[in-house]
Amino acid sequence: MATCVRRTLVALHRATCSGLKSAEASLDMQLPVPLFLPVRTKRRFFIPPAVGSKGSKTQNVEAKARAAGVVVRQEYMERPINISCTAGIFDPYVPPEGDARLSTLSKEGLKQRAEQIRQSAASQLAIRKIKDHDSDFSTKAFAQQAQEIFVEAHNALAQFNKEKLHSLVTERCYPEMTRGNRYKTIHWTFVESLEPPRVVHARCPEMVSKGNLYGQVTVRMHSKQTLAIYDRFGRLMVGSEEHPKDVLEYLIIERHLVNPYGRWRLHGKIVPSWAPAKDPVIKTVMIPGPDLKPWEESDALNYEVPKPAAVQWYK
Numbered sequence: 001m002a003t004c005v006r007r008t009l010v011a012l013h014r015a016t017c018s019g020l021k022s023a024e025a026s027l028d029m030q031l032p033v034p035l036f037l038p039v040r041t042k043r044r045f046f047i048p049p050a051v052g053s054k055g056s057k058t059q060n061v062e063a064k065a066r067a068a069g070v071v072v073r074q075e076y077m078e079r080p081i082n083i084s085c086t087a088g089i090f091d092p093y094v095p096p097e098g099d100a101r102l103s104t105l106s107k108e109g110l111k112q113r114a115e116q117i118r119q120s121a122a123s124q125l126a127i128r129k130i131k132d133h134d135s136d137f138s139t140k141a142f143a144q145q146a147q148e149i150f151v152e153a154h155n156a157l158a159q160f161n162k163e164k165l166h167s168l169v170t171e172r173c174y175p176e177m178t179r180g181n182r183y184k185t186i187h188w189t190f191v192e193s194l195e196p197p198r199v200v201h202a203r204c205p206e207m208v209s210k211g212n213l214y215g216q217v218t219v220r221m222h223s224k225q226t227l228a229i230y231d232r233f234g235r236l237m238v239g240s241e242e243h244p245k246d247v248l249e250y251l252i253i254e255r256h257l258v259n260p261y262g263r264w265r266l267h268g269k270i271v272p273s274w275a276p277a278k279d280p281v282i283k284t285v286m287i288p289g290p291d292l293k294p295w296e297e298s299d300a301l302n303y304e305v306p307k308p309a310a311v312q313w314y315k
Helices: 002-027 061-067 107-133 139-158 162-168 173-178
Strands: 185-203 214-230 236-256 265-270
Touching: 107 185, 107 214, 139 162, 139 173, 139 185, 139 214, 139 236, 139 265, 162 173, 162 265, 173 265, 185 236
Parallel strands: none
Antiparallel strands: 185 214, 214 236, 236 265
């Protein structure tokens, strides 16, 4: 079969060549010589990876692309900058120890009085700058407004209302309030205010460029609150819903003054060094039990939980 096909192709080729020669002789013209182009004239430097070789070994793709003449665009690691709030607290307020005023006759009392005068003078200058951008600002009315922001923010935290909480706290304070609360239940209530809140400190710092002002006001708030935190199994970890506690807090409220649509938001808290320690957290642990088979029950085995062995500690 193959021999017959070959003979047929050879006969057709001879007939075609004879027809072309006769046509050339009749027209008295010379046909162009066919042009043969080599398919591969140089070695390929960039060879695509074979099928199934992905993940077999790490290859430097960028070096191979440069060898092939492909220009790889340089990638820049850009980090977004948030200018709606500052990243910290500028010149934080230092509460007096025990939140009391010492006698001016003593050396410590004179130092405390001098520090209060220095801080009050800087606070007055900052309040003037704040009033230039917010004409309705008043220290007496703002203290009550700060307390309302504090109560609404903690109610939104207990209800896990993220949208409302974002509008009441800054981007610096939000992760501090929500960190570790994913599988917990928070019950928080504001019982009453023991003392009227008051403004004790104010600063008006600049950031990034000159004229980009931020207002930071520190408010002293003494109130009675209840807090109870439950874990994902419903067991109490911290606090109590029935026994309220007296809480003394120094809140920092911040606003981007240059932004005409800026709002006062909770920025952080100042915890003095003399503050009492927090209550310990009661954690839920798993008690090891017997290895049960599918048809067995733990109550029928009367299994006793082993007690830890006594350890002798040496100094």
